[in-house]
Amino acid sequence: MGYHIVRYLQKEKEKRKLPFKYLFKRTLILLSPFKYSLILLLVLSIVGICLNLVIPYIIKLFVDAIVIGDINSLVNLAIIFIVVATVGLAVNYTRSYLVPLIGQKLMLNLRNSLYRHVLTIKLDYFSRIPTGKIVARIMNDVDSIGEILASGAIDVLSDFIFIAGAMFIMFSLSVELALIVTITVLIVVIIAYIWGERAREVYRKVRESVAEVTSKIEQDVSGALLLHTFIHRRADSVMEFQRLSKKTLTSSISAAKIVGSMGPLIRLIEALCYILILWYGSHLVGVEKITIGTLSAFYGYVGMLFRPLIMLTIFYGSFQSALASLERIFDLLDTEVEARRGDRRIKVRGSIVFEDVTFGYDPDNPVLKSLSFKINSGEVVAIVGPTGSGKTTIVNLILRLYEPQKGRILIDGIDLREIELRCLREQIGLIPQEPVLFSGTVMDNLRIAIPHMSIGEIKERLRKLGLEEFLLKLPQGYDTRVVEGGKNLSVGQRQIISIARALLTDPSILILDEALSSIDPISEFMIQEVLKRSLQNRTCIVIAHRLSTLRLADRILVVVDGRVVEEGPHEELIKKRGVYSRLYETHFALARAQ
Template identity: 35%
Template sequence: MTKGKESKHLYRFKYTQDQAIDKPFNWVQMMRLLQYVKPYSKNLLPLSIAAMLVSTLIRLIVPILIGKVVIDVAIQQKDTTLLMQLVVGIALMYLVNYVANALRIRWVNILGQNVIYDLRKHLFSHIQRLSHRFFDSRSAGSILVRIMNDINSLQELFTNGIINLLMDVITLVGIVVILFALSPKLAIAILVILPIMFFISTKIRKRIRRSWQQVRIQQSRLNSHLNESIQGIRITQSFSQEQENTEYFDVVNQDNFESWRNATKKSAMFRPFVEMSNAIGTVILISYGAHLIILGPENGGIQIGTFVSFAFFLGMFWEPISRLGQMYNQLLMAMAASERIFEFLDEEPNVEEKQSASELKDIKGKVMFEQVQFAYDQDRLALHDVSLEMQQGQTVALVGHTGSGKSTIANLICRFYDPTKGSVKIDGYDLRDVTLNSVRQQISVVLQDTFIFSGTIMENIRFGRPEATEEEVKEAAKVVGADDFIQRLAYGYETEVEERGSVLSAGERQLLSFARALLANPKIIILDEATSSIDTETEVKIQQALKKLLKGRTAIIIAHRLSTIREADNIIVLEKGRILEQGKHEELMKLQGAYFRLVQTQFNMLDAI
């Protein structure tokens, strides 16, 4: 790959990469994650723990019975009756163990799936309430990764990990206690390797955790790029940039591959070390255990049954240690994922709703800006001390060059952002003193980039007012002129449209958005370049329909095509976040100022065409 291409990739990464979260491993965060188990602490969790305890207890009792009773008593004394009783008893215990394990697996899986469901629901609901600033700084792909991949990474932890961790810890503690009870000398000799294991595992755990965190970050980049590429495929193909896009994907895909390889390589170091420790423990058991058998119990040695029990427990001892190593890796993955999930959950909306906020019901539609100043970032103001009034029932047009502040005013009216200075009021109420829903439910917005959801035409129009009847939906469509093309579709209002309405033309999608906005019966309507995708003939029909529909409602129209706002009650001309002039079309034309020049420029462009 050439240097030029590499620089392009690095440039694009500024917009797609997630930031690494460098926090120490702490149990406080894990306890926060475990709070999602709390709702099930009275049913599924205690049942799972009870089944696990029964299974663990049986596994600890059986080796003692085999060594100390079957071998040292029944076999040595040749007591066949006792031997048969022990065989039947042990068989019954294994049967109980099987049933307990089956129930444990069933209950912990139900528990885990419920926890994952609750966590995903909580994260999605929280993201829905976040302000526009949050989405301005993150791609859709990176958000999708948190909701899907990162939460999926916790699935194994909740379905098996927690109970297995508890079971393995209890098993290890039980084995250590039993080994020391059977023979302290042999127990010390075998367990001498444990401090070394603990020291080495402590050294490598930070590196393993960091490597899994990098996996999460690279997956986020990969998903972000995929989302961007799929959504922008038409642009990619129209500029013949398929090869460039493929090369960029190779870079991201390779980084993802390397992060996984690095993480799995580091994680794989633990299991071989455990197996080596098991081998060392076995050698110590055979050599020192044989020596103690030769000495005999009378000289401080052990019986053969004790040796057999040690052999059973030694096999059982390294198995949970190996699982705990895998569990530790799983815990590291879960910690990396939970850090990223909690980063979003800890994100507070920039537009906060006061606890004392009141409901704003049945607004009239008067909008006021009082010395409003606003900046999307610290380096550049979007609005400079803007003061304006939009009277109830007025149609107000906002015009100006790109970046003049038109859409910013619309965003502030909807309270997608709060002004950094001054206040925005509706009917005299500061928007910061009322609830968000009570404001937004009475405002409809039609954007230039119309979004159509997957579903039927009927469902899309009904989106802003789910309780509307079919007759009301059809009436709204008729008013904006959408009914004609809908009736021509194969299934009419029940026609299925895919995401973003790909089966519809741009103009048809815009007409649907008009019907959707009008069905909501708002007191304030904002049209942000809403007629830019509609042909002139259709636009005339819509203008006629809007005259009837906007009566008694406040309408804010943002348009570059000045022909669409001639009939506005008030035209506000903006430039670099300041109001230059305002008035009716005829008044502004007589002034021969900024608005006059905008009109002249558009007419000259049309004449040139």
């Protein structure tokens, strides 16, 4: 019981926006795959309640039989008691097995559904919602509702039935003793409610102090380089951490005192109830209003009554918290996914046309403004411009990560929105400025692009592309371990893996978004030779600042403030002495001097 109390108190009181009726209907849909298991669980709970209610009454009959010396009844009652106890044991075992089983399966299904959904959500959602909150929905919120949905509601119903049944039997046995129990029950409920309000406030302070400690750890781990550089700051950081930890300890001790006081207080009230029942019950036995067996039965019912009382008292807060978690989960599940309309499967040749395209991540603040240009199939086009001019946004729209608010984008003369999304992206290779690598080996990261291809085929294709020699220079070659994000590799090594992964798919359109900006000049020259061979008969879009990379391009588009202001070959644009020439002088003069 203590575990459930602490879990309950650690929950925030949260206000819900969605009506209970709506949440209830969606929860039923969520539980529908487990309806037969839940029905079985309910039946077992009711059977268990009936058996628990019978036991004190059997004890009553047993004691009365002893008093009058009825040996035959004693034997029969002993057999009945053994049968009831055995069946009760089997029921409780089955129930204790089903509850975590249903709960874990429910959490597994829900967590998988959320994860699959998150992978399809429109990208603007991730720019609005912190990653930590999304992780909390998938992990913490699912955990918080698992037990409540699997057994909480059934437990509450069972507790209500048990309390009602126990009170009915007690009133049928003795109204006077039942009234004593009723008054005690009301006192327990009132005390538990007041205690719960106080404890929740203390645990709120505990959560706040724990959050401060967590934030401090995250901040210092992220800034480890700075702490190593400024030694004096490290000492200050340690002192600050100790202060926050001491604050957490103080709050936790206060909370522990309150939680620790609840158990003894309830046991004290329970003991007083026993004393009153025994004292007044003895009087009733003396005047022959009840039997000793009836008094024994009351003693048994009181002992069984207190736990469900406490659980019902604390369930309300847990239930409200679970509803808040459900609301957040449903809110995530209802988040708009990326557009999937379009069912045309085509072999992309690589012609790209932007027709008066307007787009903004914030619709009221467009990044691209009536942008129009054409890239021919097999053409290598570089896009340059100042920071924030919309270069990467153009790439995002071609990949259909976002859709324009106005205008349209054509691939080989077909509106991008008519092409099946998977078909489109399978034929576009992206090499981003910040390569994304996952935990595993280098080969694992390469196979993400072509999971159907064997390791031998991958190596052969990389050999033909001229990239194998770069990968074999890694510490263990293809078997080199990659930690999360590729932090154990240099930026250049990560980028080479990213380039190899993109070229393995043999894309019709290749996009290089500052792909060579972090590679040393010698490796850059060698990779450019690889790219020159790889770019034959394929459309390529290059976003770059390095002059050497731009010279791969047949044509350069200069984008300023969401519009193409100049276009043409490098030499021609230099002669114009316009925007490109000024960008060149600003960004490329140092590279030229080097």
